[in-house]
Amino acid sequence: MYRHGSVDKTAHRSGVGKPDAEYRRVRQSGHPLADKYGRLWEHRAVLYDSCGAGPQECHYCSAPLDWAADKLAPNAVQVDHLNDKRDDNRPENLVPCCRRCNVAKGQERRHDALLDAGWWSAKDTSRTRGQAPRSRIKSSTAAARTLPA
Template identity: 35%
Template structure:
């Protein structure tokens, strides 16, 4: 096997990579999950059933690094289906139409929001007030402070 194109520095080839190479040859199709271009140097050959001893061709799929790393996260992650598309929270948060962070999506899911609203509703800003809201808050605080000062004068 030392002459095999996928042999490592010791001349060994992982069995699942050898089987996939026999199927696809030197050129791999794109990542099965995201469609990204991959080569044998960047490809991860994944066992669909998580059983590394099961090297049947039907059990192997070619993935890019990102999809391979996130595949186990996806199996335990919350999946959201919107308009027939099912993805995990992390993937939905990367969608250009998404208005909020993945943490906000998870929070909304836990509160029972509909999936579409979890992803696409704009954030409800509860942080520091801005503009005219800030002026209202500051005026309210100033009035409250004036009342406290007046009460102390009356008590003295």
């Protein structure tokens, strides 16, 4: 039996956090962010065209970001929609952000939606609202200090 009292109802089947709209791909051969077939995500093209090719800063934490980095690298530009609508690609709605801040914002949004849907109470979490989640990986020196002698 789960916290919400049912074994038939699970969070991944709740519909909470499912996007209302999907990202749009466009074809722009010759665009610096396009793949070899000339395709790219519309929101990335709009932000790149409005901000330029130069180095960017994360909107939330001011970390330096780079368009050329691998998309999963910590310094790669990720595009965030301020109003959380994936199909609203107006330049004033798009900001560059780092992977850590983008993931933290998405987790917070899903957490709030699950709270609103009654999946758990606000007391069920220890994360402070508005902060990026801390890494749970300890450094090897810190782990060595905690081991018994």
